[in-house]
Amino acid sequence: MKTALLIALMTVASQLAYAGGDMAGGASKSKPCAVCHGADFNTPVSADIPRLAGQHADYLARALADYKSGARKNALMDGQAAALSAQDIQDLAAYFQSLSGNLKIIRLHRLAH
Amino acid sequence: MKIILGFVLCALAGSALAQTQAPVGNAEAAKSKISMCTGCHGIPGYKTVYPHVYQVPMITGQQPVYIVKALEAYKSGARSHPSMRAIAQSLSDQDIADLAAYYSSEHR
Secondary structure: OHHHHHHHHHHHHHHHHHHHOOHHHHHHHOHHHHHHHOOOOOOOOOOOOOOOOOOOHHHHHHHHHHHHHOOOOOHHHHHHHHOOOHHHHHHHHHHHHHOOOOOEOOOHHHOOO | OHHHHHHHHHHHHHHHHHHHOOOOOOHHHHOOOOHHHHHHHOOOOOEEOOOOOEEOOOOEOOOHHHHHHHHHHHHHOOOOOHHHHHHHHOOOHHHHHHHHHHHHOOOO
16 A cells, blocks of 8 residues: 555656646647657657657656767757757657657556466 | 680679678578577566666567668678677578568467
């Protein structure tokens, strides 16, 4: 019970952290991203470009921060991320997470044996 | 002389073909390989904690070639994450193709 409460609190806390991201701001900043990732961010222009719609905001923010710092490299993303501020990254991540698309989690216990 | 040249050309063509042929992914074959993925990616809210804290990405429904590229980048070290690197290094090209086919295909 205490564990469940703790998990619930941690989940809320992690979502609050991304309350720092402004979805409306993210929507307007996402126009250049749509060129490759698709207007709905669920239908990228080619199969080597990831779907972003619904992806976890904290993961997306990490990815953008890593492209910006050079820790993660991609010919297209390096230049795109370099121009983003920390706030831009939070806004974009919050916006992408708010969208729905094909991405989901197959829960461990639902796997067929 | 012509025969030898012919053999050389065939050998060159053969090796070029072998290098460009990526393995074809088999989603069914991946079912025996996904246990190492689901321990993290199959738990809603699961977070990686080193070197940064964030939720592990959703990979079901992701684009197939993107999954291959991500795993190859972890395997080569171009993309760094300690546990993903260790896992990717244990995968063959066929394993990677199979996992990409599995996670990019439709699920209930």
